[in-house]
Amino acid sequence: MEQKYWVPALERADLILKAIARQPGTYKMTDLCEETGINKSSMFSLLRTMEALQWVVKGANEGYALGAGVSYFNTVYNDSLKQNMNLVERFLEESARSVREVGETFQLSVLDRSEIIYLAKQEGQSLVRLESSPGMRFPAHATAMGKMMLALLPEEELEGRYPAKILPAVTARTLTDWSEFTAALAAIRKDGFALDQEEIIQGISCAAAPVLDASGRAVAAVSTSMLQHAFEAKREIALREVKALADKLSLS
Structure with missing residues (x-):
């Protein structure tokens, strides 16, 4: 894909989702920053947005897991x-x-x-x-x-x-x-x-x-x-x- 059409925010969201999928419920925000190389300010905004969209959920231990929003896409894909x-x-x-x-x-x-x-x-x-x-x-x-x-x-x-x-x-x-x-x-x-x-x-x-x-x-x-x-x-x-x-x- 040509770089001029690339959307960095989507790439970062993809990195976050893949990291969480590898260790569901384990990574906190700082862990995700270390794992993906995304700075804390961007990570905070991305996670808040992804929580609102139900792509991720934060547990009692502050660790993140995939949310129902991702499950919906999986269901639609399988259908x-x-x-x-x-x-x-x-x-x-x-x-x-x-x-x-x-x-x-x-x-x-x-x-x-x-x-x-x-x-x-x-x-x-x-x-x-x-x-x-x-x-x-x-x-x-x-x-x-x-x-x-x-x-x-x-x-x-x-x-x-x-x-x-x-x-x-x-x-x-x-x-x-x-x-x-x-x-x-x-x-x-x-x-x-x-x-x-x-x-x-x-x-x-x-x-x-x-x-x-x-x-x-x-x-x-x-x-x-x-x-x-x-x-x-x-x-x-x-x-x-x-x-x-x-x-x-x-x-x-």
Whole structure:
């Protein structure tokens, strides 16, 4: 991360939480100063704020432990993992038909800042095997699934993910101009699907559609990928099936 975007107070809070997690209920304020290298004045302000947020609690012996506020984040994180696992199970079940219909690979991903993370893949009959195993990351702006999810973000959130408005080229077809990119996202919002035609892998094209939650927010995306010449022949059925699969997985 570029240093100009770094927030020192958050880094210090992270150091404090990690120190307390290692020795819960043991470290007093002076101990935490020694452990983290943070001066007493800053430590006092940070601990008071973190106590108010219930990130930490001070015991009778003046030692600090993690508070209910941190437990809340852990609960939400675990719930998110469960939701993703349920989504993966549903994707693997529902995408089998889509694969049979199109004869190509289908994939599921979520958006993480300016990247997508692949959650699952259902292989098609094509002899071409895509390097998109679960857990792998790719730049969102160069992928159909990434563009689909970025297109549905509020403008301020989109710009927050790309504060410098820099879009690195992955292939010669990758959109790198910010104005052209945002115009493409506007078209994607209108169409309800996104395409990647050799923008992430030369010779490969993808079509993607959004998976929505009950409020209509995009929580994931599905895509089908194939060789460019195959996509030219299968475009209509590919778009139909990827949108149908996304609809089946959506809660809205």
